Amino acid sequence: MTKFSELNLNPKVLKAVEEAGYDTPTPIQAGAIPPALEGRDVLGIAQTGTGKTASFTLPMITLLARGRARARMPRSLVLCPTRELAAQVAENFDIYAKNVKLTKALLIGGVSFKEQDALIDKGVDVLIATPGRLLDHFERGKLLLTGVQVMVVDEADRMLDMGFIPDIERIFSLTPFTRQTLFFSATMAPEIERITNTFLSAPARVEVARQASASETIEQGVVMFKASRRDREGTEKRKLLRMMIDGEGDKCTNAIVFCNRKTDVDIVAKSLKKYGYDAAPIHGDLDQSQRTKTLDGFREGDLRFLIASDVAARGLDVPAVSHVFNYDVPSHAEDYVHRIGRTGRAGRDGKAMMICSPKDEKNFDAIERLLQKDIPRIDNPLAQAQPASKDDTSDDNKDSKPRRSRGGRGRSKAAEAQTPETPAAKDQDAPVEAQAEKQKQPQSDKQSQSDKQTQSDKSRGGNRNRRNDRGGRDNTVVGMGDHMPSFIAKSFDERRAG
Incomplete structure (x- = not known):
């Protein structure tokens, strides 16, 4: 089994690794560190949690141990998709580079530009950044990428999901053609494979697990x-x-x-x-x-x-x-x-x-x-x-909106039937004795009512005749319905008069 001591790392880096409690490299570390130390491009494909961060951090520190950075010109660049991942890489760098005199800067959003500019002006060996904030510094004239010797792209598939691929391509174009590139991803989408074919030169492909496989543990x-x-x-x-x-x-x-x-x-x-x-x-x-x-x-x-x-x-x-x-x-x-x-x-x-x-x-x-x-x-x-x-x-946040009151429109038919104002309710509540009393009315009262009805009919009939004189329809015509046009009724009147 391979040991870290067999990977030709800087002795000071080995000491930091041992102090961190590590002795045996993971498969991705054992496969990626040797070609990275040789200066070759590396394409690493491994599932998350397999130690990809150390597989590029350790050879970077070893390669950068010799030399010194110049102002505004970092010697290496690590691109990460999120602030949290960038911060984690920075923490790993602090752990493994504590015995080596290297400087670093972390460029992420949510932090003052002034503080980051101050670090860049002093010159940094390792620049760890998210693509957006890196380009912000570049466009403000605070950063030059022409001195980058080693460039790392971590979690490239996540870069693709977050829409950073155009920014990555632009950043590649700003770095020297002679740079060494370490490219890591858990999956290899066609777009990512296109980038690797464009910007990596004869990379050492290290694939320690089937693409997008979950850990067996x-x-x-x-x-x-x-x-x-x-x-x-x-x-x-x-x-x-x-x-x-x-x-x-x-x-x-x-x-x-x-x-x-x-x-x-x-x-x-x-x-x-x-x-x-x-x-x-x-x-x-x-x-x-x-x-x-x-x-x-x-x-x-x-x-x-x-x-x-x-x-x-x-x-x-x-x-x-x-x-x-x-x-x-x-x-x-x-x-x-x-x-x-x-x-x-x-x-x-x-x-x-x-x-x-x-x-x-x-x-x-x-x-x-x-x-x-x-x-x-x-x-x-x-x-x-x-x-x-x-x-x-019950939760503090309800998924359903409170129902609005519709007033009387939302009442059921049964409720309307029980409402005192409805005619049906009045008929049902009327006493049976009142109906019997109507049947017992005197004959004279009935006759009087009949006379009144006859007089009313005659009055209505007179009104109809007066309407006929003015050219209205004759209601004595049977079978034509109420919708009959007035000109048809008028022709009937003339024929009957003749």
């Missing part, structure tokens, strides 16, 4: 979930997450809960905190100081549950994460590998559980095709539980 499972009602989906899904966490018991020492959307990150974190879980959110919209504070609390064990978007799927290196919960099925199958790679690191056991709704089944099928195996199904604890009470299903 991670136990996987999925709960197929369907809400009882569409407007209760969010509430029931959050309750299912709590039941899954409770079902793991003491085995769940800490966990990362991944959501697809930033709004869901905030909602899930708030819901878990309401029910007594020690949880905090992290996503790209938060201030860098808050993100750093949250990550530090999670690393140190002060925070048990980290609710994250995919910004934390890459570069978050917490060796002892016991569980990963995918609250949402990731939209890209490759992201699933990176998410669950936060657990089961460095040979440890881990567990990854996912909630799959009917709308997510297409993305779930893509994940199983990528893994080339079925993810075991887990019984839905929510379906086995008793119907939730009102208190159990």
Whole structure:
């Protein structure tokens, strides 16, 4: 078995590695470090959590140990897709380069330009940056890339997902053609392969695992979930997450809960905190100081549950994460590998559980095709539980909007029938004796009413005749209906008069 001492590293670097507690390199380190020390380009393909960071940090420090940086002209460049990953690379550099006099600068968003400019002006050996902030400094005239000897692109597939490929191509064009390039990725999409063919020269290809494969030390499972009602989906899904966490018991020492959307990150974190879980959110919209504070609390064990978007799927290196919960099925199958790679690191056991709704089944099928195996199904604890009470299903954030009052329009027919103002109710409430009294009226009263009716009919008939004299229709014509045109009635009048 290969040892770090056999890889021709600088003795001071070896001493730092031993002090960090490492003796045997991982497969990607054993495969990438020797050609990197020879000055060759390297294309490394390995799943997350296999030690890719050290596989380029250690040879970089060895190569840069000789020489000195000039102002505004860094000697090496490391590009990372996220602030968290860039910060992690910087931490690794501090660990392995503590016995070597090398300087570094970290260029990420959320930090003052003034502080970063001051470091660049002094001259740095290693520049670790996200693409956007690096180009900001370059366009402001504060940075020159013509002195870059070693260039590293880490998590290239994540760069592709985040839309950084045009920036990467531009940065490549700003560096010398004679540079050495170390290119690392967990997957090799066609676009990434095109870049490697363009900017890498006869690279040493180091592939230690099948593309996008999950670690064998991670136990996987999925709960197929369907809400009882569409407007209760969010509430029931959050309750299912709590039941899954409770079902793991003491085995769940800490966990990362991944959501697809930033709004869901905030909602899930708030819901878990309401029910007594020690949880905090992290996503790209938060201030860098808050993100750093949250990550530090999670690393140190002060925070048990980290609710994250995919910004934390890459570069978050917490060796002892016991569980990963995918609250949402990731939209890209490759992201699933990176998410669950936060657990089961460095040979440890881990567990990854996912909630799959009917709308997510297409993305779930893509994940199983990528893994080339079925993810075991887990019984839905929510379906086995008793119907939730009102208190159990209430959250600070409701999924359904409150229904507006419609006033009388929303009343049922039965309610209208019971309303005193309706005619039907009046007829039903009328006493039967009143109807009998009408039948007992004297004959004279009936005759009087008959005379009045006759007089009324004659009056109406006279009105009809007067309308006929003015050219109106004759209602004595039978069979034509009320809709008969007046000119037809007039012709009948003339024929009868003749």
